Amino acid sequence: MLEFDQVSKSYAGGFVALDRVSFKLEKGEMAFLTGHSGAGKSTLLKLISLIERPSVGRVLINDVDLSRIRRPLIPYVRRDIGIIFQNHRLLMNHTVFDNVALPLVIEGFSGKDMVKRVHAALDKVGLLDKVRCLPQTLSGGEQQRVGIARAVVNKPPLLLADEPTGNLDPDLSKDIMRVFEAFNQVGVSVLVATHDLGLVARMKYRTLTLKQGKMINDGLLQYQEDPL
Amino acid sequence: MSILFSGRVSSGATTRKVGVGRRFFMFWVNHVRQALFSLGELWRTPSASILTIGVLGVSLTLPATLHLLVKNVQQVSDSFTQAAEISLFIREGVSDTQISSLHKILQADQDIARVTHISKQQALAEFAQVSGFGSALNYLTDNPLPDVLLILPKNTSADSARQLMARLSKERIVEFGKLDIDWLTRLDAIVSLLRQAVLIIAVLLLGAVLLIIGNTIRLSIMSKKDEIEVMKLVGATDAFIQRPFLYSGIWYGVFGGLLAFLIVETMLWWLQGAIVSVTSLYESEFHLMALSMAEFLSLMLLAILLGLSGSYLSVRRHISAIEPTGP
Ligand SMILES: Nc1ncnc2c1ncn2[C@@H]1O[C@H](COP(=O)(O)OP(=O)(O)OP(=O)(O)O)[C@@H](O)[C@H]1O
Ligand SMILES: [Mg+2]
Numbered sequence: 001m002l003e004f005d006q007v008s009k010s011y012a013g014g015f016v017a018l019d020r021v022s023f024k025l026e027k028g029e030m031a032f033l034t035g036h037s038g039a040g041k042s043t044l045l046k047l048i049s050l051i052e053r054p055s056v057g058r059v060l061i062n063d064v065d066l067s068r069i070r071r072p073l074i075p076y077v078r079r080d081i082g083i084i085f086q087n088h089r090l091l092m093n094h095t096v097f098d099n100v101a102l103p104l105v106i107e108g109f110s111g112k113d114m115v116k117r118v119h120a121a122l123d124k125v126g127l128l129d130k131v132r133c134l135p136q137t138l139s140g141g142e143q144q145r146v147g148i149a150r151a152v153v154n155k156p157p158l159l160l161a162d163e164p165t166g167n168l169d170p171d172l173s174k175d176i177m178r179v180f181e182a183f184n185q186v187g188v189s190v191l192v193a194t195h196d197l198g199l200v201a202r203m204k205y206r207t208l209t210l211k212q213g214k215m216i217n218d219g220l221l222q223y224q225e226d227p228l
Numbered sequence: 229m230s231i232l233f234s235g236r237v238s239s240g241a242t243t244r245k246v247g248v249g250r251r252f253f254m255f256w257v258n259h260v261r262q263a264l265f266s267l268g269e270l271w272r273t274p275s276a277s278i279l280t281i282g283v284l285g286v287s288l289t290l291p292a293t294l295h296l297l298v299k300n301v302q303q304v305s306d307s308f309t310q311a312a313e314i315s316l317f318i319r320e321g322v323s324d325t326q327i328s329s330l331h332k333i334l335q336a337d338q339d340i341a342r343v344t345h346i347s348k349q350q351a352l353a354e355f356a357q358v359s360g361f362g363s364a365l366n367y368l369t370d371n372p373l374p375d376v377l378l379i380l381p382k383n384t385s386a387d388s389a390r391q392l393m394a395r396l397s398k399e400r401i402v403e404f405g406k407l408d409i410d411w412l413t414r415l416d417a418i419v420s421l422l423r424q425a426v427l428i429i430a431v432l433l434l435g436a437v438l439l440i441i442g443n444t445i446r447l448s449i450m451s452k453k454d455e456i457e458v459m460k461l462v463g464a465t466d467a468f469i470q471r472p473f474l475y476s477g478i479w480y481g482v483f484g485g486l487l488a489f490l491i492v493e494t495m496l497w498w499l500q501g502a503i504v505s506v507t508s509l510y511e512s513e514f515h516l517m518a519l520s521m522a523e524f525l526s527l528m529l530l531a532i533l534l535g536l537s538g539s540y541l542s543v544r545r546h547i548s549a550i551e552p553t554g555p
Contacts, residue, residue, distance in 0.1 A: 049461070051461075051551075051552055051553065061232045062232050062233060062234075064231070064232050069231070072465075072466075073231060075460070075463045075464055075465045076230070076231050076463065076465075077231060077232060077463075078460075078461065078462065078463035079230070079462075079463035080230050080231075080232050080233050080236065083461060083462075085461070089454075089457070089458045089461060090458070091455050091458055092454075102458075102459065102462055102464075103462045103463060106459070106462065106463055106464045106465075106468055107463070110254070110258070150462065157233050157236060
C-alpha cells in the first residue's frame with residue numbers, strides 16, 4: 001500500500017537526509033522506524049504526508065505516485081493519513097475537544113455525530129475527563145495523547161507517528177502502543193518512528209532502521225545483538 | 229471521497245443520508261455560525277480591530293460628506309435657476325411715452341410676470357449712491373445710463389427665460405437684452421468640478437482603506453501562523469482556512485460603514501443649527517439634506533465590499549504562502 005522506490009532527499013545546502021531508501025508497507029501492516037537522532041526518520045514521514053517532496057525516486061500510496069498530486073489536492077491526501085507529530089502541534093488556545101474535532105470539522109462533520117467520534121477518540125487515549133481543558137493545562141504526555149486522538153479521530157487508513165511516546169512513562173507508552181495495535185487490528189496500516197528500542201524489541205513488529213539516511217535493517221530488530 | 233483510498237467515505241455530510249433541504253439549511257447555519265465566530269475573534273482582539281474600523285470609518289466619512297456637499301450645492305443652484313431676471317436696455321433718445329407704451333404692452337404679455345421700469349435718472353441716482361462717485365457725477369454733461377425695463381418671466385427656467393429674452397430683444401426701441409445667468413453656469417461648472425474632485429479623493433481614500441484592511445488581515449494571519457500550519461497538516465484546504473478572515477473583513481466593513489454614517493449624521497446635526505440661522509437671513513427655504521436610505525445602503529455596501537476585497541487580497545497572498553513544516 002505504501003511504497004518507497006529508491007527515494008533520496010537532500011535538503012537545501014546539499015545535506016542528504018535520505019539515501020536511496022526502498023521499502024513497502026502492506027495494507028494492515030504495522031512497522032517501526034528507528035535510527036539515531038538525525039537519521040532521517042522525520043524526513044521519511046514528511047515525504048509521505050507531502051510536507052516535503054523527494055529529490056529522487058518515487059513515493060507511492062496504493063500505486064498512486066505522490067509526485068503527481070498537485071498542490072490543491074494535498075489537503076485531501078492528508079485527510080487519509082493520520083499524523084502524530086513529534087512536537088504535538090496542538091492549537092494552544094482551543095480546548096482539547098476543539099483540537100480533536102478539527103479534522104472532522106474540516107471534513108464537514110457537525111452535531112452529535114462529531115461529538116460521538118471525538119469522545120470515542122479521547123476515550124481510547126484515556127483523556128475523556130479533559131475534554132474542556134486547554135492544552136497548556138495538560139502535561140507533556142497528555143498533550144501527546146491529544147495529538148494521537150486527533151490523528152485517529154477520522155479513522156484514517158494510514159497512521160504515521162513520530163515519537164508518539166517521547167514524553168510518556170513506560171506504562172503509558174505501552175498503553176499507547178496498544179492503541180496503535182488496536183487500530184492495526186481493524187486494518188489500519190501503522191508506521192511508528194521511535195527511539196524507544198526497548199519497546200520496539202518487546203513488541204515484535206517489523207522494524208525499519210535508518211542510519212545516516214540509509215536503510216540498514218528491515219525486519220525484526222535484534223536489540224541485544226545489534227545495539228545502535 | 230478519497231483520492232488514494234478508493235471506497236473510503238470520509239465526509240461528514242455523506243456518512244449520513246441527508247436531504248437536500250436540510251443540507252441547504254445546514255449550509256446557512258454553518259455560515260452564520262462562522263460569521264458569529266469571526267465577530268467573537270474581533271471582540272477578543274479589540275485594539276487592532278478598533279483601529280482598523282476607525283480608519284475605515286473616517287476614510288468613508290470624507291467621500292460621504294463631500295457627496296452630501298455636492299448634493300446640497302446642487303439643491304441651491306437648482307433653486308437659483310428659478311430666479312432668472314431679464315434686463316432690457318432701451319435705445320438712446322427714445323421718448324418716455326414710447327417706453328411707457330412698451331411697458332404697458334409687456335405687462336399684458338402672457339409670458340411675463342412683472343415689469344419694472346428703471347428710468348435713467350433713477351439709475352444715475354442709484355449709481356451715485358452705491359458707487360460713491362457722488363459729486364464727481366455732477367461734472368457729466370448728460371446722463372450716460374440708459375433706461376432699463378426689468379422683466380420677471382412667468383416661466384423662470386433658464387431656457388424659457390433665454391427664449392423670452394430673444395423675443396423681447398427684437399422690440400424696436402430695445403437696444404439689447406441681458407439675462408443674468410452666467411453665474412449660474414459658473415456655479416454648475418464648480419459643482420461638476422467638485423463632483424470630480426469627490427470622485428478622485430474617494431478613489432484614493434478607498435485604495436488606502438483597501439491596503440489598511442489588507443494589512444490588518446495580514447497581521448492577523450501572521451499571528452495565527454502556527455494554527456494555520458496545524459490546520460493544513462490535518463487536511464484543511466486554503467478555502468477553509470480563508471473563510472474566518474473573509475468574515476473579519478466583512479465585519480470591518482459593517483462597523484466601518486456604521487461609524488462613517490454616525491460621523492456624518494453627527495456632523496449634519498451640528499451644522500443644522502448654524503445653517504438655519506444663515507438661511508433665515510436670506511429668507512430661503514434651504515434645508516440641509518441628509519443621507520437617504522438608498523445612500524445609506526450604498527455606503528454600507530461599499531464599506532462591506534471594501535472590507536471583503538481588502539481581506540480577500542491579503543488572504544490570497546498570505547495563506548497559500550504558509551507551508552507547514554514537519555512532524
Ligand atoms: N528543513 C531542513 N533543512 C535542512 N536540513 C534538514 C531539514 N530538516 C531536517 N534536516 C536535516 O536532515 C537530517 C534528518 O532529519 P530528521 O528530522 O529526519 O531526523 P530524525 O531521524 O527525525 O531525528 P530525531 O530523532 O532527532 O527526530 C538532520 O540531520 C537534519 O539536520
Ligand atoms: Mg524526528
